[in-house]
Amino acid sequence: MAARNPQGGRPGASNSRFAQFKLVLLGESAVGKSSLVLRFVKDQFDDYRESTIGAAFLTQTIALDESTTVKFEIWDTAGQERYKSLAPMYYRNANCAVVVYDITQASSLDKAKAWVKELQRQANENIIIALAGNKLDLVTDSPDKRAIPTADAEQYAKDSGLLFFETSAKTSENVKELFTAIAKKLPLDQAGPRSMRASATRPGVDLRPEAHSTQGAGGCNC
């Protein structure tokens, strides 16, 4: 997996574009980072999901149009953010990030803002960041539960150049829209989390026993 070459176009299908990007999730504990991803990737939701275990590496593709497919390689924090112990590896070569807060928890937007700052410090300069106010379902029936007005978050997102959605992992509202908006904003022609890595003088090696050779150009195991 790790040695796959970035693919600007699938071999033999010259009219179609296939691009792969690394997406990282950030946000306070219990705002629904993993739930958002599980809804997006598996179209599932579990009310009583324990804090992050197992959603740590998922992929999902979005067809933007007939000829353009975007594949997200999604990294969850695996809980390492809990005590401020995320490794630099997490941010490395991330093309896009979803920073999640809980619209019923006033403090979670401040945390989200801090994560945006951290991204600007650690990640690629041109990373695309989306702000997601999750748990929209909780305020549909009882609007008084809302702690963060849509307009406030929207203004902050606008000022900081972030995409912005209020989402519900539970009802799936705006989840697909969120990821599609990110996909549309990504620079498809210079695609791939791997493309920003080493010079192309010598391709990487695939360690898996089943892939027992150096990867030549065009070797896509996606």
Add this chain to the structure above:
Amino acid sequence: MEEVAPEYDVVVLGTGLTECVLSGVFSVKGKKVLHIDRNDHYGAEAASVNLESLFKKHGNYTKGEEPWKKYGRANDWNIDLVPKLLMSNGELTNILVSTDVTRYLEFKQIAGSYVQQGSGPKATVAKVPDGPAEALRSPLMGIFEKRRAKKFLEFVGSYKAEDPATHGGLSLDRCTMKEVYDKYGLEANTRDFIGHSMALYSTDDYINTPGVAKEAITRIRLYVNSMARYGKSPYIYPLYGLGELPQGFARLSAIYGGTYMLNTDVDEILWENGKAVGIKATMKERIEDGEGMKFETKCKTILADPSYFPGKVRVTGHLLKAVCILNHPVASTDNSDSCQLIIPQSQVGRKHDIYIAVVSSAHNVCPKGYYIAIVSTIAEGTSNHHLELQPGFDRLGRIEEKFMGQPIPLYEPLESGQNDNVYISKSYDATSHFETTTDDIRGVYRRAAGEELVVEGLRDGQNLVTDE
């Protein structure tokens, strides 16, 4: 901040590679793991650091100046603290694949493997043969010797431990490597490059030790098979430096529920009847005011690197190491962007080999045009350590910057850990690869878990959400 749980199965101290692999394995196997490091970064002694940190660590510049600035962005540098490479077919590769940690890393080949013959101005540097066919072309040997070496390497290639017919009429479990070399009539120089640049022994102790023949042959086979895997050298290396390895295994551990706390000092180990039963610790970021977050937690087992238990380890030797920044490839290495160059001890009148490991911007460890060469050996004297590394420096040509600290003590635990529940790893030794590190990982696991570590199949049948 969230409260730390009152009890864990395993508390791991230090985020070096050994500790992170063990943390990952224990988490995958369902143990509840708390993993702590006093530093603000992952990797401990196996971290990779940027150029600014390296200058500041060694203090070799005038106060007020910022010499790292002339080498591009400090963060484009990832300089390994441990001078090692991975064998393509080695055990660490096996562990990486078996645990799927390869998902988080990307590897590249090291472009060449070289050995020095002779010393001083007459020294020659040549490629290490990758098997019988190349032995015939090697400038390391004369024409008749090439044929003998070819025969020897063919014997090694066909060797199967379980088939005595392939043992060349020798009882390899009992005989010395000298007897094997004698049988093939190999010259001293040939023995030297085979033993030191293929079997990767760093001293000559192996030659006359009865029963080592089998191990030596297995090591040469590992070299040849690693070489055959990708072609240019038996070594591979992770992009962004070796510091990525502990991070990858820490992530594995976290995915399986392991809890991570950097910036955390262990204030006290809690004991009961001579056994460790918990820790008191404080998590506090350096820039943070106040006392930080103090906590106490119980545990059944403590795993730690030697630095957390200075009273429970002994020094087995000292590693000498100099990091050199170059702006050119190393001479006689075919302009390789990376290589391993071994100077066998006998060639330069020493008892321990000198290793040179070179990586470059091809591995995303420095800006374009630069090369990082780490020269290392085991200290044989108590002073003038710089001179001990000199034959290595002689190979490098012009050196832009040189960072050489005090000799680095190598530790090993005094006890197995079974009496006090504290299982301590060894320091990263002077060998050029991670095979001894994985031996140590297996050893600590065996002592602490009471069973052999089987990594094969670790990723299968795990209760994880995954789409592949």
